Amino acid sequence: MQKVSFNNRDWKVAADIHLPMDFDPNKKYAAIVCVHPGSSVKEQTAGRYAARMAQNGFVALAFDASFQGESGGEPRYLEDPATRVEDIRCAIDYLTTLEYVDEARIGxxxxxxGGGYAANAALTERRVKAVATVVGTSASRAFGESDAISTLEAVGKQRTAQARGASAMIxxxxxxxxxxxxEKGSAEFDMLGAIDYYRTPRGAYPTANNKLLFNSMSALVVFDAYHLAERYLTQPLLIIVGDQVGAFGSYRDGFTLFNKAASINKKIHVVKGASHYDLYDQPEATVEALKKLIPFFQKNL
Known part of the structure; x- marks a missing residue:
């Protein structure tokens, strides 16, 4: 694995590039961009999947979203869907500059x-030849179903306060x-899974610091990652979900994307007994997912 960076606008995006064990810089390799979840960083679940892809012969790139982790950009802790999608395009730009990457085989x-952002990027990024999501979610459903109007009103008040000199709300x-x-009344199944992954030694990482710029919510609640997928998402598509369903909705979103996508070559695989966060790092669930992901990319890249 090598530490690298690439540009998005006028800042650097920090990334890890995972190379096959028998890597030969004189050969050409298929490459896969691995996109991390919200609140996450490249060293967590996206990096774990990237490492396994590299073990199976792919060049795999995992990166920190702009404004987060080790990447640059201001304001800090912003989760901006448009920039997240642009990060993906910039990652592909970077891969096309590498002599050992076959630009006709990028997944x-x-x-x-990150699954929602990946699907959305693929709508307009024709350099992407195959797309896979693991417990993928669309931000507008994940953030927009619980009192969205009140949230948007609160963002408006916060922006007004900042315009008058107040500090940003994190x-x-x-x-x-x-x-x-x-104690806060938010002990829902998926939320407890998130806490167990991100806030314990199981998955915690120093640069995944659990900070979100509150003003991000105005973009998140209206971003439909799958808008126009029925017209423009035509690449081979694999969707992985678990059948232990929680409020984050990845099971439902997976079937929504599957039913909507224009792809002729599309499959959805349900990992029995797996929760959303089991598919981040738990051996039994991730091994089953990889048994679908690896041949999918080998066939389509």
């Missing part, structure tokens, strides 16, 4: 919100602990 996969992506979630 894209994303986890959770909020946590998740409660700090299961106990904290219970």
């Amino acid at each position: 894209l996969m994303g986890i959770c919100a 909020v946590p992506w998740t409660p700090a602990s299961a106990k904290d979630a219970q």
